[in-house]
Structure formats: structure tokens, C-alpha cells
Amino acid sequence: KAGVTQTPRYLIKTRGQQVTLSCSPISGHRSVSWYQQTPGQGLQFLFEYFSETQRNKGNFPGRFSGRQFSNSRSEMNVSTLELGDSALYLCASSSTGQSNEQFFGPGTRLTVL
């Protein structure tokens, strides 16, 4: 089975721009979660989608949003980028919403200049 894939792997943007990141979960997995990793804050949960519905959301401003499609692929969007949004964004998938085993993709490294 192919693993979790994330595109693009690297992105450079400037302040004020917006960005969309994509995640394709493992085939058959219906839950997709997003995490932000920074040196200062560590790994923080952004949101989780299951069957196209956002079921859980972390403590991030409304500039961070996401969605999930019928094929379980997910996108996250960050609008009005700030320097502090520079981070590694990780996507994880699991088979069901209650499954506690999450499989991570390689991440998208976002740099905001």
C-alpha cells in the first residue's frame, strides 16, 4: 500500500499571500489530521476530517482552514500568511475516526518571507 503523500514538499511564500497544501491518505483511510511543527511550539494539532466533515479543531486562528473530498484527500489553506506560519505541516491518516494509529506523510515545508 502506498503511504501518505503530501504535495508540494517545499513552498516559499511572502507575507500576506495564501497557500494550499494537499494530502492524500493511505487507500481506505477515511480520517485525515493536520499538524504544524515548529522549533518553538513543537507539534500542534490543527484539525481532523472524517468523511468530509471537520470533527475536531485545534487552537489556531481562522486563517487556517481545511477540507476533505469524497475520495478522502484533504487540503489545508492558510490565508494572509505571517512569518510565524513558517513550519513543517504534517498530514496523518487513520482507518477510522476512532483508530488511534495514525500514519504520517513526509510533510510540506512552508517558508514565509
Place this chain on the structure above:
Amino acid sequence: GNSVTQMEGPVTLSEEAFLTINCTYTATGYPSLFWYVQYPGEGLQLLLKATKADDKGSNKGFEATYRKETTSFHLEKGSVQVSDSAVYFCALFKTGANNLFFGTGTRLTVIP
């Protein structure tokens, strides 16, 4: 609330040394506990897990035991290798919250 406290790093060991990375957690009920490993430039890989008290997770020579009485899940390996150099994260999963809560990570460097 749910949280994980992990031993601060970095940790530097010689090859074949014994490794312990401490992890304690705070959570109500019975969370599942995990150790993830992150190699440079990569995402997180699940190293091992335990889903109930007294369970021992093990993989690639690493072990951790779910101790409810001390709310701990310490990672151990008897003989580390240079290839074990990475950042290790302890995490808990609480059903209902449906997300992982991570510790701050411990960077391990193994020197030949």
C-alpha cells in the same frame, strides 16, 4: 487536560550504550500511548505503541511499558546504533479528542 512531558534533550550516546528517554503523561481515563521517531528531513514514523496499562510496546530493539500508576511510558533500548540518531516523540491519543498530543521531542545523537 491532556499533555505529555518528555525528557529534554539533546542526548548524546556512544554506540552500544543503553538508552532511556523519559515520558510522563496527564490524561483522564485510558489513553493510548505512542513513541514516534523523526529522521532528518522526514515525517514521523510510528516506533511502538501501547493501548492499555501494563502493555509493553516493542520494535527494532526499542521498548516502552505503559505504567498507569506512575503515568509513564519511558523509551528504552539496550544497545543503540549510529542509525538510531533521530528525534523521538512521545504522544498520547485520547478517544473522543481524536488527535495526538505530543511531547516536545528528544534529539538523540549516537556517536561511533
